[in-house]
Amino acid sequence: MSGILVITQQKNRMSAETLAAGQQLGAALNLPVSAAVIGTSDAGEFADKKLDHIYTVDDPLLKAYTPDGYTAALEQLIRLKKPQFVLLPHTYQVRDFAPKLATRFQQVLVSDVVDFRAAPGSVVMVRQLFQGKLNADVKFGGEAPYFASLQAGAFRAENAVRADTPVSVESVPVQLDASKIRSRPEEPFREAQRAVDLTAASIIVSVGRGIREKENIPMVEELAKVMGAELAASRPICDNGWLPMERQVGSSGQTVAPKVYIAVGISGAIQHLVGMKGAKTIVAINKDANAPIFEVADYGIVGDLFEVVPALIEEVKKAKG
């Protein structure tokens, strides 16, 4: 067993982040790094990265994603190439099949990893517990391969090292049995066209669970208005129907990077943070000084939002004359 295998997902920006992480792990452990591309014979966007090999795994049964098809194909690839580490981007698709894949090897996927510390003989994966309130160092055990999926934004895609010589692309044939693929996926669809493009806003005022009731939303709406900001929300607010889904920021909503992001009553669960931590300046208003949102905030006000927001509206009005 040797080497690092990065399983990529087509047309997903997190694949490049995972490649960069794989290269870092490879450098630390002095192991070669390869990438796998599934469902196409085109190495595409990964062909210019410094890699030992690119393995393409293509088959008509991999055209549409199914957990049975992907798991069977990747199990064969891994048994053939015998990597010591298998890294994946922590996408919704990976969450759907990677635990199944790891179980095939009597292993446990260390999921949603934010960092690692690695030296030959010692690898520690860092992940969050309790919705980001605490961190944990996790160690692999049992026999390789060791599986880990990496959180969006935890590693920087631009750190991926480019190849100076063309990478060898190898097509790996797999044996898939149509009768073993049990789920019947239909075409993906979008529910409604997005009317609100939060990604274009330079200031975003975003509201979370701390607002308690729908009747309190207009207060935050007014803050957004006086600041000339777009109004956004964390998932629970949109699930409750207090604001439309199109205003949701986070892993299941939009990913934004405004000049200023003001988080009002948002605790800062991982799923929300991945959608906004790229903001240039982050302001958090929350009554809980230990809320994870303060981990990423530049400015924080620890206090009751029902007092702070009205005061802020007044001060902004004054400042704007």
Added chain:
Amino acid sequence: MKIIVAIKQVPARDSQLRVDSAGKWIQTSGLSFEINEPDAYALEAALQLKEKNGGEVLALCAGPAGASQTIREALAKGADRALHIEDDTLNDLDTLAVSRLLAKAAAAENPDLILTGLQSDDLGYGQTGVVIAELLGMPHATLIMEVEKKDAAVRVKRELEDGWFQHVELPLPAVLTIQSGISKLRYATLMGIKRAKTKEVKRLTAADLGVELQPTITIDRVYAPVRTKQTQILEGSAKEAAAKLVEKLKFEVRVL
């Protein structure tokens, strides 16, 4: 239709957490616990399926003796009976070891459907449902928004990223992990709470199930996250803090 819902008990959402003296988990004494919120949505989905299609809902929980509080709540909301795999050492285990317990207990009941929440609020691995499916040789689908019962199958609506969705049909028996927030959670009625007291809770141990409690991956250390950014906390009354923030936004960030 016989539906098993796997539920987990976790520290209440607003808990102030402290790392324990061994630095491997949190201090659990003095904490209050509640049902893992994503699992509450799985329970809700199961109860709605039963109301529509008939059948039975079983709550399945692996946890210490104190988890019986969460199990009672599930029964009060409408689960028909419960299986409690009682063990105090589950925090030392990993997803695979706990899933082996859950899968073994579930298999003995021959369910048509097994539901779980999408992840736990404590460990947050988000894998238990998928691993149970693999151990039992069942098909699965994750992040499910809607479930429509067919003859020997279910047609489900899956959430993908960036506002995309997909319908998938799966033959039964199958495992589904339910997306949070898809419907309003019900409260237990007074009648429900009364009736819960007479409902069956079957207690099982790892030894009963013949499962060895051996983790593959282990938590080496638990600690408070290191701040990546230096947060400047703006002190004072609401009015003072608001004034300071506006000054920062105007003169340092320059957006006002």
